[in-house]
Amino acid sequence: MSAGSDALTGISALSPDQQARLERAWGDEPGFYGWLKSVNHKTIGRRFIVTAMCFFAAAGILAAIMRLQLARPANTVVGPDLYNQLFTVHGTTMMFLFAVPVMQAMAVYFVPIMVGTRNIAFARMNAFAYWIYLFGGLMLFGALMVNAGPDAGWFSYVPLAGPEYSAGKRSDFWAQLITFTEVSGLLVSIEIITTVFKLRAPGMTLNRIPLFVWAMLVTAFMIMFAMPSVMFASTALITDRLVGTHFYNPAEGGDAILWQHLFWFFGHPEVYFIFIPALGMMSSVISTFARRPVFGYPVMVLSLVATAFLSFGLWVHHMFATQIPELGKSFFTAASMIIAIPTALQIFCWIATLWLGRLNLRTPLLFVLAFFVILLIGGMTGLMLASVPLDLQIHDTYFVVAHLHYVLIGGAVFPLFGAIYYWFPKITGRMLSEHLGRWNFWLFFIGFNVAFFPMHVLGLKGMPRRVYTYPADMGWNELNLVATIGAAMIAVSMVLFVVNVVISYRSRAATPANPWGASTLEWATDSPPRPYNFARIPVIGGREPLWEASGIKGHVHGLSYDTPELLITTVQDAALDHRMAFPRPTIWPLLTAIAVTVLFISSIFTPWAVVWASIPVTIALIAWFWPTRREAAEILALERKP
Amino acid sequence: MKRIVFLFSCLALAQPAFAAWAQDARDPGGVQAAHIHLLWLVMLAVTTIVSAAVLIAFLIPLWRAPRGNEETPPDPEAPLREERGASRSVIVAAVISVIGLFGLLVASVATDRALAHLPLDNGISLEMTGHQWWWEVRYTDANASKEFSTANELHIPVGRPVTITLKADDVIHSFWVPNLHGKKDMIPGRDSIIQLRADRPGTYRGQCAEFCGYQHAYMALVVTAEPAADFDKWKQAQVASAAAPTDALRTQGQQVFLTSTCMMCHAIQGTTANARKAPDLTHVASRPTLASGALPNTPDNLKNWIADPQKIKPGVNMPATALAEEDLRALVAYLSGLK
Numbered sequence A: 001m002s003a004g005s006d007a008l009t010g011i012s013a014l015s016p017d018q019q020a021r022l023e024r025a026w027g028d029e030p031g032f033y034g035w036l037k038s039v040n041h042k043t044i045g046r047r048f049i050v051t052a053m054c055f056f057a058a059a060g061i062l063a064a065i066m067r068l069q070l071a072r073p074a075n076t077v078v079g080p081d082l083y084n085q086l087f088t089v090h091g092t093t094m095m096f097l098f099a100v101p102v103m104q105a106m107a108v109y110f111v112p113i114m115v116g117t118r119n120i121a122f123a124r125m126n127a128f129a130y131w132i133y134l135f136g137g138l139m140l141f142g143a144l145m146v147n148a149g150p151d152a153g154w155f156s157y158v159p160l161a162g163p164e165y166s167a168g169k170r171s172d173f174w175a176q177l178i179t180f181t182e183v184s185g186l187l188v189s190i191e192i193i194t195t196v197f198k199l200r201a202p203g204m205t206l207n208r209i210p211l212f213v214w215a216m217l218v219t220a221f222m223i224m225f226a227m228p229s230v231m232f233a234s235t236a237l238i239t240d241r242l243v244g245t246h247f248y249n250p251a252e253g254g255d256a257i258l259w260q261h262l263f264w265f266f267g268h269p270e271v272y273f274i275f276i277p278a279l280g281m282m283s284s285v286i287s288t289f290a291r292r293p294v295f296g297y298p299v300m301v302l303s304l305v306a307t308a309f310l311s312f313g314l315w316v317h318h319m320f321a322t323q324i325p326e327l328g329k330s331f332f333t334a335a336s337m338i339i340a341i342p343t344a345l346q347i348f349c350w351i352a353t354l355w356l357g358r359l360n361l362r363t364p365l366l367f368v369l370a371f372f373v374i375l376l377i378g379g380m381t382g383l384m385l386a387s388v389p390l391d392l393q394i395h396d397t398y399f400v401v402a403h404l405h406y407v408l409i410g411g412a413v414f415p416l417f418g419a420i421y422y423w424f425p426k427i428t429g430r431m432l433s434e435h436l437g438r439w440n441f442w443l444f445f446i447g448f449n450v451a452f453f454p455m456h457v458l459g460l461k462g463m464p465r466r467v468y469t470y471p472a473d474m475g476w477n478e479l480n481l482v483a484t485i486g487a488a489m490i491a492v493s494m495v496l497f498v499v500n501v502v503i504s505y506r507s508r509a510a511t512p513a514n515p516w517g518a519s520t521l522e523w524a525t526d527s528p529p530r531p532y533n534f535a536r537i538p539v540i541g542g543r544e545p546l547w548e549a550s551g552i553k554g555h556v557h558g559l560s561y562d563t564p565e566l567l568i569t570t571v572q573d574a575a576l577d578h579r580m581a582f583p584r585p586t587i588w589p590l591l592t593a594i595a596v597t598v599l600f601i602s603s604i605f606t607p608w609a610v611v612w613a614s615i616p617v618t619i620a621l622i623a624w625f626w627p628t629r630r631e632a633a634e635i636l637a638l639e640r641k642p
Numbered sequence B: 001m002k003r004i005v006f007l008f009s010c011l012a013l014a015q016p017a018f019a020a021w022a023q024d025a026r027d028p029g030g031v032q033a034a035h036i037h038l039l040w041l042v043m044l045a046v047t048t049i050v051s052a053a054v055l056i057a058f059l060i061p062l063w064r065a066p067r068g069n070e071e072t073p074p075d076p077e078a079p080l081r082e083e084r085g086a087s088r089s090v091i092v093a094a095v096i097s098v099i100g101l102f103g104l105l106v107a108s109v110a111t112d113r114a115l116a117h118l119p120l121d122n123g124i125s126l127e128m129t130g131h132q133w134w135w136e137v138r139y140t141d142a143n144a145s146k147e148f149s150t151a152n153e154l155h156i157p158v159g160r161p162v163t164i165t166l167k168a169d170d171v172i173h174s175f176w177v178p179n180l181h182g183k184k185d186m187i188p189g190r191d192s193i194i195q196l197r198a199d200r201p202g203t204y205r206g207q208c209a210e211f212c213g214y215q216h217a218y219m220a221l222v223v224t225a226e227p228a229a230d231f232d233k234w235k236q237a238q239v240a241s242a243a244a245p246t247d248a249l250r251t252q253g254q255q256v257f258l259t260s261t262c263m264m265c266h267a268i269q270g271t272t273a274n275a276r277k278a279p280d281l282t283h284v285a286s287r288p289t290l291a292s293g294a295l296p297n298t299p300d301n302l303k304n305w306i307a308d309p310q311k312i313k314p315g316v317n318m319p320a321t322a323l324a325e326e327d328l329r330a331l332v333a334y335l336s337g338l339k
Helices: A005-009 A016-026 A031-037 A041-070 A080-114 A123-145 A170-198 A211-243 A256-289 A297-313 A326-338 A340-356 A363-386 A388-394 A398-428 A434-460 A477-506 A588-602 A614-625 A629-640 B002-013 B031-064 B084-116 B228-239 B248-259 B299-307 B325-336
Strands: A538-540 A552-555 A565-569 A576-581 B124-131 B134-139 B148-151 B153-157 B162-168 B173-175 B184-186 B192-196 B202-207 B220-226
Touching: A041 A080, A041 A123, A041 A398, A041 A477, A080 A123, A080 A170, A080 A211, A080 A256, A080 A398, A123 A170, A123 A588, A170 A211, A170 A588, A211 A256, A211 A297, A256 A297, A256 A340, A256 A363, A256 A398, A297 A326, A297 A340, A326 A340, A326 A363, A326 A388, A326 B084, A340 A363, A340 B031, A340 B084, A363 A388, A363 A398, A363 A434, A363 B031, A363 B084, A388 A434, A388 B031, A388 B084, A398 A434, A398 A477, A434 A477, A576 A629, A588 A614, B031 B084, B031 B192, B124 B153, B124 B173, B124 B184, B148 B228, B153 B228, B162 B173, B162 B184, B184 B192, B220 B228, B248 B325, B299 B325
Parallel strands: B124 B162, B153 B220
Antiparallel strands: A538 A552, A565 A576, B124 B134, B134 B148, B162 B192, B173 B184, B202 B220
């Protein structure tokens, strides 16, 4: 560890007076109202992560009910009406309210610290993005509570989700949830891109950015290119349902296949919104616990970028059973297989890192190592699904259910849990229990395989997806029971996780700044970091700042202690560019989010809501951007007297 | 790793238990399913070998690499050294992956070609329409008097290619009989075609594979593949109009049918009932199941079904029919006689 890094960035570098002034400039205001007004990326990041984990738990409970229903043939725990809502809300929540947001939430918390700055770019927008995400999620579960949960699948195929075959407002709630999460996802992407490009600590050139930050940057770009597709798709669905347009109505010149193209052009990259951040987490954890940098940094970065590009070229493999011309389908087979190569390269590089490192086998590493077993199987079944003829047999069967859970849980949830065990001290200032962590891990790992491996066989034995029950004489009974037992084991492991979090959080043991002996900048600050992250902005001299002797070369002088002020650097070389005053906390992002929520939800019921509900939105936005005298005076003062 | 290999080999070797109605992609009853099954075995073998190799490469360092802890001095200079052995291994592994993927791609395209080259001489053709939640089947013929409709079952001659035109009436459904071929979507506004051939006589079960609403789970189909002579006999019987009722009870049953709401949706050839909203019942008693696979076709089940279909298949489009007990008995007797 570089000597004196703590002296440069930690709290001890400042006098008590300077500490208090910085705290006032960057901290949240006291009380509940101050909590609502917060624009600090750590406060928002923490609530983002906690909210996403709550949605994960809620969607997990829905899955548990489905597994109970399917434990026996012709079971009657739930009927078809509720079952269809359960699997739709389960899938929608896991994809739109858990997996994508939780990755972005981790980025909101860690990217600014890892690049050495004091807040995320567009901090008020960040607060708004969180509120709009929360309100969208509450709307979905509110709808489910009043028996108006969407029931046409998370993919919401038309015409089943269209005006004629999905009466009531169920599908409208689904489409509007997409609008909520789109807005939130796009805004956070903009913040991450700007933070990574313009707020990096001086000296952190592009080829010194931590791999996790690269992964989040690539993901943010992907979200910006993929989201507009589903944005159009879901808006067209709402207008079909609400005002009688015919985008998807074949009888009036519309087309049901149009929906599938638009949805999967977004939907396939979406899998990689979830997977690529997890690859970044893998790299962080493997590097720290192998006690060396990840082997092949340039290959790792280029693989992330290649994966992102390729992921836009395989959406048709979700549509092999439609009447798309055969030659066209073969192109997508090739593309779907090629995308395995960048991922394989990263796996090989990590394995090389493990070979060459000195392994510290702690819980975070255990979770991350599960990736190598589970994602490997998920990747292999992915190759099978990429093949047109084989896909025709296993598409829309339990084989796909097995595959997607191997990919998403093995490829994203296990690394995410590894990342939570790894970064928990940096979020809360406490370490999670190693002992409970191991129980959590092994129960989850074994339970996962018991639950999902049999589903491969069920799919080959002809069990389709999304059936609320099945006859007793199909030969599916035993494997379904086994899967339910596995699901119960997963549930127990998740309870252990919650117990671990609660016990560890309530313990009062202080945690050092860098308990794992890691190399990246977030470990140079206190655990948890002060509101301003770094007492002084470090000047970076290497890719592994805390490991290299000249990793932190010095620190930046001259930023204001009394006004929130950030250092802006150049995109490529992170050379000093200029200083910029940053917004202070304000209630307006919350009020604007409420106004937008009113607009979104009421437009489910009447198209006129788009007109009248835009008035409060406009007022809120004007108030949000209205310059205050105090801020203007502060900025002027800084201009004159730096 | 052993566990994985073991499970994968179980997948490959386990012979599916022989059920009366097979629904299993690993038990091909026709040439198309056999092509795909062969591809499955190739893919399974290749991916199992690759997985095993990667897992071994992954487990060796876990077993042998030196251990460290938080205090172990890190090695930030590692990337500056030439780690030639590791580079070479990564490059070799990447090249092998590319070659392996290319092999799988060739196997996939070759299978695709084989599926597209099914000889179509001496074939039969028919038309299927997916409805929420049943299958309408229409055997077409150049001679219109030889056309007929049935529902939720197919009979096909063994060894002769079958071309099925697939349509959808309401939402998207997907035709899938795994023992005979992969699936093909039925999309409103876009007809599609699937071509298959059964090479082994048998009864195969199929099921809608695209989520289509409440009763997606009970949208099944029974395919009987039989020798040509049996098929022709079955066809003869199906072309004929419904048998006229022979006794008083059945005559009463026919009257009940023709004077209640039944005839608003159902057709029985040879009577005045000719609606096309619901399954054609001309030979309903000859079919193996009721309500698209929800129930075995017995008079008792038929009676319960007519009395309250919502209890058996919630959400189904058929309403309950309030009939006096003796009318219901007569109706069931009549329908059970429509062999």
